[in-house]
Amino acid sequence: MVINIFFFIKLKHTKKIILSFLIFFSYILNVNAELKIDITSGYTEPTPIGIHDFIGTNDEEEALAKQITKLVIADLNNSGLFKIIDPKAYIQRISSPSIMPKFSDWKVINAQALIVGSATLDANGHVRIEFRLWDVFAEQQMAGWAFSTVRSNWRQISHRIADKVYERLTGEIGYFDTRIVYIAESGPYKKRIKRLAIMDQDGANHRFLTDGSNLVLTPRFSPSQQEVTYLSYIGRIPRVYLLDIETGKQEIVGDFPGMTFAPRFSPFGDEVIMSLATEGNSDIYTYNLKTNIRKQLTTYRGIDTSPSFSPNAKRIVFNSDRGGSPQLYVMTNKGKKIKRISFGKGHYSTPVWSPRGDYIAFTKFFNKTFYIGIMTPDGKGERLIAKGFLVEGPTWTPNGRMIAYTKKDYPKQKKDGKTRVFLIDVTGYHEREIITPLEASDPAWSPLLD
Amino acid sequence: MILNNLIFLPIKREVLEKKNYLLQSLAFHLLIIMLIYYGLPNLFRYRAEFLPPLPVEIINISNKTAAPKINFKKTPDTSKNKTNYANQENIKYDNQTKIPDTTETIDETKEVTEIKKKKIVKLKELKKKPNQLQSVLKSIEQVKKDFSDKKKKDREDTKSEEKVTPTKLGINLSISEIDAVRRHFQQCWNIPSGAREAGDLATEIKVRFNKEGNVIDARIVNINRMKRDRYFRTAAESALRAVLNPRCKNAPLPENKFDKWKNLTLNFDPKSIIGY
Amino acid sequence: MHIIRTISVLLLSVFLYSCASKSGMEDVSTGLYEKGGMSYLDKAATVPAKIYFDYDQYLITDMASNTLDLQVAWMEKNPSRYILVEGHCDERGTREYNLALGERRANAVIEYLSSMGIADGRLNVVSYGKERPDSDGSYEDAWQKNRRAVTTIDVDR
Numbered sequence: 019m020v021i022n023i024f025f026f027i028k029l030k031h032t033k034k035i036i037l038s039f040l041i042f043f044s045y046i047l048n049v050n051a052e053l054k055i056d057i058t059s060g061y062t063e064p065t066p067i068g069i070h071d072f073i074g075t076n077d078e079e080e081a082l083a084k085q086i087t088k089l090v091i092a093d094l095n096n097s098g099l100f101k102i103i104d105p106k107a108y109i110q111r112i113s114s115p116s117i118m119p120k121f122s123d124w125k126v127i128n129a130q131a132l133i134v135g136s137a138t139l140d141a142n143g144h145v146r147i148e149f150r151l152w153d154v155f156a157e158q159q160m161a162g163w164a165f166s167t168v169r170s171n172w173r174q175i176s177h178r179i180a181d182k183v184y185e186r187l188t189g190e191i192g193y194f195d196t197r198i199v200y201i202a203e204s205g206p207y208k209k210r211i212k213r214l215a216i217m218d219q220d221g222a223n224h225r226f227l228t229d230g231s232n233l234v235l236t237p238r239f240s241p242s243q244q245e246v247t248y249l250s251y252i253g254r255i256p257r258v259y260l261l262d263i264e265t266g267k268q269e270i271v272g273d274f275p276g277m278t279f280a281p282r283f284s285p286f287g288d289e290v291i292m293s294l295a296t297e298g299n300s301d302i303y304t305y306n307l308k309t310n311i312r313k314q315l316t317t318y319r320g321i322d323t324s325p326s327f328s329p330n331a332k333r334i335v336f337n338s339d340r341g342g343s344p345q346l347y348v349m350t351n352k353g354k355k356i357k358r359i360s361f362g363k364g365h366y367s368t369p370v371w372s373p374r375g376d377y378i379a380f381t382k383f384f385n386k387t388f389y390i391g392i393m394t395p396d397g398k399g400e401r402l403i404a405k406g407f408l409v410e411g412p413t414w415t416p417n418g419r420m421i422a423y424t425k426k427d428y429p430k431q432k433k434d435g436k437t438r439v440f441l442i443d444v445t446g447y448h449e450r451e452i453i454t455p456l457e458a459s460d461p462a463w464s465p466l467l468d
Numbered sequence: 469m470i471l472n473n474l475i476f477l478p479i480k481r482e483v484l485e486k487k488n489y490l491l492q493s494l495a496f497h498l499l500i501i502m503l504i505y506y507g508l509p510n511l512f513r514y515r516a517e518f519l520p521p522l523p524v525e526i527i528n529i530s531n532k533t534a535a536p537k538i539n540f541k542k543t544p545d546t547s548k549n550k551t552n553y554a555n556q557e558n559i560k561y562d563n564q565t566k567i568p569d570t571t572e573t574i575d576e577t578k579e580v581t582e583i584k585k586k587k588i589v590k591l592k593e594l595k596k597k598p599n600q601l602q603s604v605l606k607s608i609e610q611v612k613k614d615f616s617d618k619k620k621k622d623r624e625d626t627k628s629e630e631k632v633t634p635t636k637l638g639i640n641l642s643i644s645e646i647d648a649v650r651r652h653f654q655q656c657w658n659i660p661s662g663a664r665e666a667g668d669l670a671t672e673i674k675v676r677f678n679k680e681g682n683v684i685d686a687r688i689v690n691i692n693r694m695k696r697d698r699y700f701r702t703a704a705e706s707a708l709r710a711v712l713n714p715r716c717k718n719a720p721l722p723e724n725k726f727d728k729w730k731n732l733t734l735n736f737d738p739k740s741i742i743g744y
Numbered sequence: 745m746h747i748i749r750t751i752s753v754l755l756l757s758v759f760l761y762s763c764a765s766k767s768g769m770e771d772v773s774t775g776l777y778e779k780g781g782m783s784y785l786d787k788a789a790t791v792p793a794k795i796y797f798d799y800d801q802y803l804i805t806d807m808a809s810n811t812l813d814l815q816v817a818w819m820e821k822n823p824s825r826y827i828l829v830e831g832h833c834d835e836r837g838t839r840e841y842n843l844a845l846g847e848r849r850a851n852a853v854i855e856y857l858s859s860m861g862i863a864d865g866r867l868n869v870v871s872y873g874k875e876r877p878d879s880d881g882s883y884e885d886a887w888q889k890n891r892r893a894v895t896t897i898d899v900d901r
C-alpha cells in the first residue's frame with residue numbers, strides 16, 4: 019500500500035523509501051488505538067434462567083410434559099449454579115418450542131437463558147422429547163436436542179435434559195443421570211441398625227438393599243454400576259462383599275485370613291482394592307475378580323487403609339500412620355514409590371481421587387474439628403471446603419465438581435446429633451442436605467454410564 | 469574479518485554503490501517485513517536491564533493537568549511515583565524505569581502502563597480504589613510473564629509516546645469516566661464460579677455504542693478458542709451477556725467524547741475470582 | 745392403708761435389688777455379666793471385661809494390665825472357654841481408620857493374654873471401629889468410655 023501511494027510521486031528514490039517507511043511506521047503504531055477497559059470483577063450468583071413448561075398436544079402429553087419440566091427444574095436448582103425463575107413471572111406463553119421466543123419478554127424478567135420443550139407420545143408407548151436452549155440476551159439458539167425412549171423412562175430423559183443444559187451453560191459434564199448408594203441408619207446410637215440403600219441422585223427410586231440384620235459399612239459402586247462392594251459383619255466376621263444390585267446376591271471377595279475392609283473398585287472394574295487387618299497390622303491388597311489372584315501392595319507394620327485409585331488406575335492414594343499419625347500417601351499401582359502428600363497440621367484420612375484426576379478429597383481432623391478438603395495429587399493447594407462437628411468420607415460426583423459426605427450435627431443437651439449426607443460444590447459454596455428417608459452416612463456416587 | 473569481507477562487502481557493493489534498484493527494493497521490503505515480525509528495535513539500552521515495570525492503572529487527567537512533554541533521550545526522572553509500591557514483597561523494580569507521559573491508552577499487554585508524574589493523583593487513586601489495587605497486585609505475576617512475551621509491543625509503545633503531543637491530553641476518557649464504565653458493566657457480569665483453572669479465561673468483547681451509550685453491536689474477539697475450550701466458552705458467553713444485559717443500557721459515557729468510545733474493547737478477566 | 749402399701753413396695757424393691765446385686769445379669773451375645781453399669785467375665789462380678797485406651801492409642805496402660813491379669817486368672821480357671829476380644833474406638837476418627845485401630849487394640853489385648861500363657865487357639869479378635877459405642881454422647885467422658893477392648897466369651901465356638 020505504501021509503495022503504491024508513492025509510486026507516482028516524483029521524489030528521489032531513497033527519500034521515497036524513507037517516507038514510505040515512516041508512514042508505514044505510524045500505521046503499525048496507531049493500529050491499536052482503540053480504548054480497552056479491563057473489567058475484573060462482577061458477582062457470582064446462580065444464573066437466572068427460565069424453563070417454560072414443556073408442551074404437549076393432549077392431556078396425557080401435557081401431564082407427562084409437566085412431570086419432565088418439574089424434574090429438570092429440580093435438578094438445575096439443586097446444582098446450585100442456576101436459579102429457575104418462578105413460572106408465575108413468565109410473560110410469554112409459548113405454544114411451540116420451534117418458534118423463536120419473544121426475547122424481550124424474557125429479558126424483562128432477567129432470564130439469561132430459556133428452555134422450551136415438548137413431549138410427544140406415540141401409540142407404542144414411546145415418548146419423543148424435544149427441547150431448545152435459547153440465549154436470551156444474544157437472541158439466538160444455543161442448543162437443541164431430541165430424545166426418544168419408552169415412556170416409563172421419562173425420569174432418565176429429564177435428567178439427560180438437565181445434563182445437556184448444565185453442560186452447555188457451564189462447560190462441565192452433567193451429573194444428573196446418576197445414583198447414590200449409602201448406609202441408611204436408624205435406632206439408638208449404641209445399637210445402630212444399618213442398611214445398604216440406593217437411590218437416584220435426586221432421591222427418587224429409593225430402595226434398601228440389605229435388611230439390617232448385619233452391620234454394613236462403606237459401600238462403593240462398580241464402574242458398570244451393576245455391583246456394590248462394601249463391608250458386612252455377616253456371621254460376626256467383618257469382610258468385604260460384592261452385591262449384585264439387580265439380583266441382590268452377595269458374595270465374599272477373596273478368602274483372606276482376617277478382617278477385610280475399606281473396599282473400592284479399580285476404575286476398570288476388574289479389581290477390588292481393600293485393606294486386610296491381622297495381628298494388629300493392616301495392609302492394602304488388590305484382588306482380581308477374574309483371576310482371583312490377590313496382591314499385597316504395602317508391607318509397613320501399622321495402619322494402611324482407605325486406598326483409592328487414580329482414574330487411569332496407575333496410582334493409588336491411601337491413608338497410613340507410618341509417619342506417626344494418619345496421613346495421605348501416593349504410590350504406584352504396584353506399591354512402589356510411596357510418597358507422602360499431606361503435610362498440614364492434623365490428621366488426614368479417607369482420601370478419594372477425583373474422577374477428573376486433578377484433585378484428591380480427604381477428611382482432616384484438627385483442633386477438635388473435622389474438615390472435608392481437597393488437594394492436588396502432589397499435595398499442593400490444600401483447601402478445606404466443609405467443616406463440622408463430624409464430617410467425613412467424601413465422595414466425588416462423576417464430573418469432579420461436587421463432593422458428598424457424611425455429616426453429624428453437634429450434640430444438643432448431651433444427645434447425639436443427627437447423621438446425614440450433605441453435598442457441597444468444590445468451590446466450597448452451596449452446601450445442602452441430600453434428603454433420605456432415615457438418617458444416612460457413607461455416601462458413594464455412581465460413575466457416569468457412557 | 470573474513471566474514472565481513474565475504475558477506476558484508478559484497479552486499480554493500482551491490483546495494484548501495486552499484487545502485488542496484490531491485491536489490492535495494494528487496495532489501496527494504498525485507499526490512500519492513502522483519503520489522504512487522506520483530507517490532508521496532510530497542511533504542512534504549514538501559515531498558516533491557518529492567519525488571520518488569522509495575523502494573524498501574526493508566527491515568528488520564530482531562531483538562532486539569534497538562535504534563536510537560538518528555539524527551540526520551542534524557543535520563544528519565546524516576547519514580548517517586550513508584551515508592552508507593554516499595555513495600556510490596558515480590559515486586560522488584562529498577563529505579564531507572566522510565567515513566568513517560570502517555571495520553572493514548574493503547575496497550576495490548578494487560579495492565580502494563582505508564583504513570584503520570586502527578587503523585588497526588590496516584591495517591592488519590594490508591595485510596596479510593598483498593599479493589600483495583602488488589603487485582604493489580606494479584607496480576608503482577610501475570611505481568612512478569614507477559615512482559616517477557618511481549619517485549620516488542622513495549623517497544624512499539626515507547627515509540628508511540630514519542631509521537632504523542634501533550635495537547636492531546638484532555639480529549640481522552642478520564643480515569644473516573646473509565647472507572648464509571650467499569651463499574652457499570654461489573655454489576656451485570658455474572659461470573660461463572662469455580663470453573664477449573666483452565667488457564668487464562670479473559671475475554672475481549674468488541675462493543676459498538678450509540679450516542680446514548682447503548683450497545684449496538686457486541687462480539688467476542690477470540691471466536692476460535694470458543695470452539696476448542698469449553699471453559700473459555702462459558703466465560704466468554706458470560707462476558708457477552710454482561711454487555712448485552714438490558715440492565716446495562718445507557719452506559720455512563722460522556723457524549724462530547726463519543727468518538728473516543730463509540731468503539732470499545734471490554735476485557736472481562738475473572739482471574740482474581742475464578743478457580744478452585 | 746397407703747403407708748402399708750408404700751412400705752411393702754419399698755421392701756420388695758430392696759429385696760429384688762439385692763437379689764440382682766448378688767449375681768449380675770447375663771448378656772447372651774457376649775456371655776458377660778452386667779452389674780452396676782460394668783461388665784464382668786464372671787457371675788460374681790469380680791473380673792472386669794473392659795479395658796480402656798488413650799486417644800488414638802493401642803498400648804496397654806498399667807491400669808489396663810491390672811485388669812487383664814485378673815482376666816488371665818479367670819481364663820486359667822475356665823480352660824474350656826473361647827475368648828473373643830472386641831476392639832472399639834470413639835467417634836473422633838474416620839470410619840475405616842477406626843476399624844484398623846480397633847483391630848490393633850483387640851490384638852494388643854490378645855498378645856498380652858497370650859504372653860501370660862493363654863493358648864493362642866482360644867483367642868480371637870473382632871474390630872467394631874466406632875460402630876458400637878458404649879456410651880452415647882458427644883463429649884470426652886463418653887468418648888473415653890468408648891475407647892475400649894472388651895473381652896467376651898466367643899459364643900459361636
